[in-house]
Amino acid sequence: MLSKLNTEQREAAMYLDGPLLVLAGAGSGKTRVITHKIAYLVEECGYAARNIAAITFTNKAANEMRERVSLLLPGKSAKGLVVSTFHSLGMTILRAEAKLLGYKPQFSIFDSSDTFKIISELTNSGDKQEIRDIQTQISNWKSAFVAPEQAVVVADSADAEAYARIYMRYQETLRAYQAVDFDDLIHLPVLLFKDHPEALLRWQHKLRYLLIDEYQDTNDCQYQLTRLLAGTRAAFTAVGDDDQAIYAWRGASIENLHNLRTDYSQLRVIKLEQNYRSSQRILKVANALINHNTKVFEKKLWSDHGIGDPIRVYAARDDEHEAESVVMKLVTHKFENQAKFSDYAILYRSNYLSRAFEEQLRAQRVPYTVSGGTSFFDKPEIKDITAYLRLIANPDDDPAFIRAITTPKRGIGNATLEKLGSHAGLRHISLFEAAFDVQIEQLLPPRQYEDLMVFCRFINRLEDRAESDPCGELLDELLRAINYETWLYDSSDARQAESKWKNVEDFIGWLKRKSEADEKSLIAMVQTIALINMLEGKDKEQEAVSLSTLHAAKGLEFPHVFIIGAEEDILPFRDSDAKGIEEERRLMYVGVTRAERTLQISYCKRRRRGKDWALCEPSRFLEEMPQSELVFAGGHAEAVQVVTKDEGMDKLARLKAMLAKPVAES
DNA sequence: GGTGATGCCTTTTTT
């Protein structure tokens, strides 16, 4: 079974004598090690699949992992295997153990727009940036294990203390709503396990072997959860690559790789250094680039593939021209090489950069899929429906209550909600509960009170049936009862309404299929929704070009890769400090190492900034690559193409000088 | 005075 692995991979797959850290360079087959190890545990070591947990960082990675394991494990032997993200594992634990923490199992999961609203209400400030700052601060506190009370105590400035107090009230609010945020999904299980050893034992008994992918992206909280679950047996394999750590901004710390060494003296470390993905030239460029970072774990990636094509660097006039030339190049290349569209990826730093490319691809009738970007579940029509579902699952979910009761409009407006809200605030109860309070009848005009009661009884009826009745029936009835389709057509033009209604139908269809396939109740489905951002299985293996952010591209590979927008202030992102630059460099490294055979990196010489043009400087990372392996093309850089490699740097410098001159308005 | 529609400007990365 393990015959397809190389010596190190096999060793990693078979090592079971204690904790194991696999330092796996890009393209060195780390997913392969994990999947084969799972198969090995089941087939050769007598583990039941349901006692093994593989933890990934994205749902995409989890799905792929599940698929690859089921290819290795015939029949039903993969049944029960836990493959999930940290967050969804946390959700599962929390749902099972909710009572111990004083939550009901149907707790709501708040996404960042929910928490944004809560914080903005708590602060009474309209400053969006400040609210975002508070959001990040709270998130950092949680992942670093600082309780609200502690945050208040250690605050070293008036501002910090103000934030800490908001944190405290924020946490109280979530609890009142029977809601948790993303960080709580990991934070709360850790608290639970610390306070309830018997619960920890249960889970240690259930999850007897842990495999953690992308270990370099864990934050302190996730590390704690891992440690607790692994227990004294320390039966786990962590796989990671410090050069691909790109989530420091959300609290991940590469130090967790080292902490593993200090916390587990018996830790075995295996390095995977043979790359099976890229050409020698791509690797050479990637290695040279990443060597500009201060290194902790020395690692030397090598490949026995051919030297490969030169890496093209293309200077485009502006973003429109960049899109045009990349798409032309891609189409020509596909035609000449008889390749498939799915062999190509266009990667970028920020979501908005995809726009020009989407336009161009549509114009050329090239099929494409976009990953990352705004989630399907963020669309207003989907949020409307999920508000109802959330409310049915958990009537104390105030944000869901407000959205549902006002969409479609049913005669309850701000004035009524305000009265209800202030009463709820006084009594420390949810809006839903407040509606049934005896005093409310006197506080509201009869008409409003009647409408409110009709709505609440309606929700109550659905709530009663949520556990027992089939999910599909319930959904159909809900949509009919609220007349959602009609309302869509009444409130937007026919074209938009049509597409929105189609989204709703897709969503409902997906919910029905998924709840049947996974044997999940509607309530379990509702909680899952907050954690995913795409309808899975909708566009599998399409023959289409992939557009993706560099973050979302991690773990993927493509024969031909275009990295676009390689400019200062974009990649690296503006205002990056020294540490930030290193992370940006790793991001570029991730991009470069996605490529198997050809790679083109492009940048714009200018970009529209409002009315006029702003000049763009090529990314410093281009200079950090061995110039001998690059071929320059396009616009000003055309001249660079003919020079010898030694002059490459000079030319680039001169090119920059030329670009520094003002460009005429057009 | 309040609300709605239109148009212009700006976009970090994600569970």
Added chain:
DNA sequence: AGGCATCACC
């Protein structure tokens, strides 16, 4: 594509 501001209309 979304958010914000401005303008016009009710």
